[in-house]
Amino acid sequence: MVLDWLSIAILSALAGGLALAGGPLLLALLLAPKSKGRALKDPYECGMEPHGSAWVRFGVNYYFYALIFLAFDVDVLYLFPVAVYYPSAEGLGAFFAVAVFLAVLGLAVLYFWRKGVFSWPRRIRV
């Protein structure tokens, strides 16, 4: 039987959940008086008038520091298990794997170097 009691229970619980979520919204729509007004639809709710557009460009300076954190700190974090495993590794396969990993992260460091991050400027040119 496709529709056994468990399915019916699940479906009725689903319907009950939908009714409990949507019912109050529907009731409020039907039973509540409605405000009208100038500021009713304003997105900002602290009494002040919003001005300017929300679509402004932010200087994401901190993004560089987050990436440097990845390049140095998280890098070293992953090297700990490598260092534990390395003495028991056989052949040159492990060496090349670690070399590729470090080379990719080294490219990131080179990128930051090129951007002039390591002279610690007050504002990084993106």
Added chain:
Amino acid sequence: MAPADPGVVPAVAEQTPPFVNIRLANQFLDVCRAMSLWPLTFGLACCAIEMMAVGMARFDISRFGAEVFRPSPRQSDLMIVAGTVSRKLAPAVVRLYEQMPAPKWVIALGNCAISGGPFYFEGQYGIIEGVDKIIPVDVYVPGCPPRPEGLLEGLFKLQEKITGRRWWPRPAAK
């Protein structure tokens, strides 16, 4: 009524009645609303201290269902104007009132909110002389500042205004 003040724009207080306008349902909902008024967290001057005292344990407005002070006008239906409304702040008060959803009420707490209080004198230029010049007020609670019991009594009056009957015993006369 004083002559119209060009610098002060009153709030748009227009409301449309509910879609399903049944008398019995409205009465039931009014009792529900009156027993759980959600005030807007917002104090303008020293009367706000009394409002805070009302929220604390000693006077405990939660006994009467109005302890849920909301930080957003979208979630509140009661505005307690606690303090002096300066001319600079009046647009913000108006905007907050306009942003509250429809069944909404206002308590003017203290003499400043009622009439300007001690700041009402000839030639003053900084104070709105009564918040009812910019938003419609339902209950006035006089005092400078009113005692917390005064605000509670104002809440009772508002509940009486909403539901048509008084819900709490009157204090015994001594």
